[in-house]
Amino acid sequence: MTTPAPNTSATISVLVENEAGVLARVIGLFSGRGYNIDSLTVAPVDDGRGRSRINIVTSGTEMVIEQIKAQLDRLVPVHRVSDLTREGPHIAREMALIKVCSTGNDRAEALRLADAFRARVVDATTGSFVFEMTGSTEKLDAFVELMRPLGLAEVSRTGVAAIARGTRVI
């Protein structure tokens, strides 16, 4: 028996023509072929040419990741596919809004930790905080875990935006 190939993660940025249905095409490709989407963001990137950038965090074997890139690249409205994870150093960030409902010590502890994590308080009532935090997925995950026993009520995350370091552009 051959051992199954290990899964790795990949952050892929896709530059697409900003036309109707393009996101459905990308998502349909992933669901139709059974690929994972760990995170997905999409927004127009203002380059004056009507393009959008889709950032996808996915995981799979090396062979699957190569497939994903090739499949994305052959979609008609796709301009460029860039595997940020494999093409060099890159930065990946997401933003989260985190609502914590608590009083007393828990409330004070939540605020202390938020400060340590450089999360901003963007809304406060006597019984709640909403923290805004930007960072790597791991940092956000860690903060959310810390908030869990301290009255974590709701989380809203943007998903990952990613870009290559240095002068390299996709």
Place this chain on the structure above:
Amino acid sequence: MSQTLAAPAIPPAADLQSGAEVLLRALKDQGVEVIFGYPGGSVLPIYDAIFQQNAIRHILVRHEQAAVHAAEGYARSTGKVGVVLVTSGPGATNAVTGLVDALMDSIPVVCLTGQVPTHLIGNDAFQEADTTGITRPATKHNYLVKKSEDLARIVHEAFYVARSGRPGPVVIDLPKDILIGKAPYQAIPETPHRSYRPATDPDPAQIARAVAAMKAAKRPIVYFGGGVINAGAAGALTRFVRKTGFPCTGTLMGLGAYPSNDPQFLGMLGMHGTYEANLSMHGCDVMLNVGARFDDRVTGRLNAFSPGSTKIHVDIDPSSINKNVRVDIPVIGDAGVVLEALIAAWDAHPAPSDTQSVAAWWRQIAEWRGIDCLKFTQTQGRGDTIKPQYAVQRLYDITRELGRETFISTEVGQHQMWAAQYFRFDQPNHWMTSGGLGTMGYGLPAAMGVQIAHPDALVIDIAGEASILMNIQEMATLAQYRLPVKVFILNNQYMGMVRQWQELLHGGRYSESYSEALPDFVRLAEAFHGVGMRAESVDQLDDVIRAMIASPKAVIADICVDQKENCFPMIPSGAAHNEMILGAGHNQRAASITDEGLVLV
């Protein structure tokens, strides 16, 4: 609001035509001569425009699925883009099977679908369907025309996308208000497409690596698929194979890309491929795959597929590379361009090929060939049952003897495999079969499309009695346009391929695979204004074939064949190439079907 953007150059109103007229003009500029279609409310403006012109011929089919298969047959036999026109809602949903069929087999088709007017989209209006949503995974690409000024551009783009790179079906969804309203015309653009520009020229370094590997090969094999036919590269393939002296084998889709009667051709490979083709694939040390995709029907069990060989894969579609099988030397490009580059590099390469080892390899192949895996026994007594293989073989012999240009389409099942095994194709574009999707009901409409494109040729649909009923209504289309298509039914009164699997894998429990209550095909042909004939025993076969071919009309020839015949050789699902089952009369142990294999189709 003031207009700040530069307005597109819209000609004065006098120069504007209706959307439907612009559509037809764009089709004409794309060289379209024939549309296969079926009318309905949302496309009436197009039908009105068709009525008022003579450049484009409309063929009225009897079911939208058949329109797409007809367009596929047209496309495959001519190398042009096939065009389909259907109405919104049920017209579009009926076309979906055909679209997926074209997608799986990489056939260029443009399908125009009607749509409710833009202001009603999303309202569950009468005969509204989310056509772009439904057909997104069924097409290579699709468009919804929302603005009149986009119409002409989209039509041109659709043709470009359908035929470029790996070809495929493209849908254009046309709301009725766009068809009625005025629209500007735009000529075919000369600038390249914004984003879709598939590479056709291979990387020279990969060509050099490929040639180096082949020059050193001791046990080489060339394995080709439908990509060679799509690229119009059959001639280049033949020259390359002859130059190297290597053995070659083809997929179901590739048949005809290399002359089947040539001694270097080992026959089809895969599940029902020949013994020599499959064992050569298993035992080779260098494999050159041109325009094929390592489909599961071809590879059998993946982890036992051609172990230890250096694999070179030539494909226009980078996503075909390393999808199923890890390859050593990927070459991305158009099959024709790549083959020419391989020929040039082969000639330029200083090293001679290892002719001694290759000669020894040919001796091994000759031994495998000696098994004669396609042999069968046909007794010739009066009243003896016809073997289906024999029926195809006679059909081949007689058409060959008559020397008429012959096109063959098939339905899906055992008859399809027998056609692939016993009919021999010496030219590309003469064999139309549903390979990837395996669509029963493909053959008759596909033959119809072929006959439209080649009015004087002999076009035969080799059919099964179950499959033919799936698009039998097209007999009416044949009658209307006087298309003399011949339907050659290998009537075994079973869904034979299903029966075969039930015999081999499900303990002979023939659940629902008997073709109960069949129509009388002779009278059926007559009811459709055609000619019906029947051969019940071997002594009647040749006369029926000759009469069928001689008839100037559409014919259904009902060939009653052995009900229990199985299609061999066979690589059972989940087995490796060297675990092939041969037919009766070959003493060889049967490969066992594993539990893993049982879940495969």
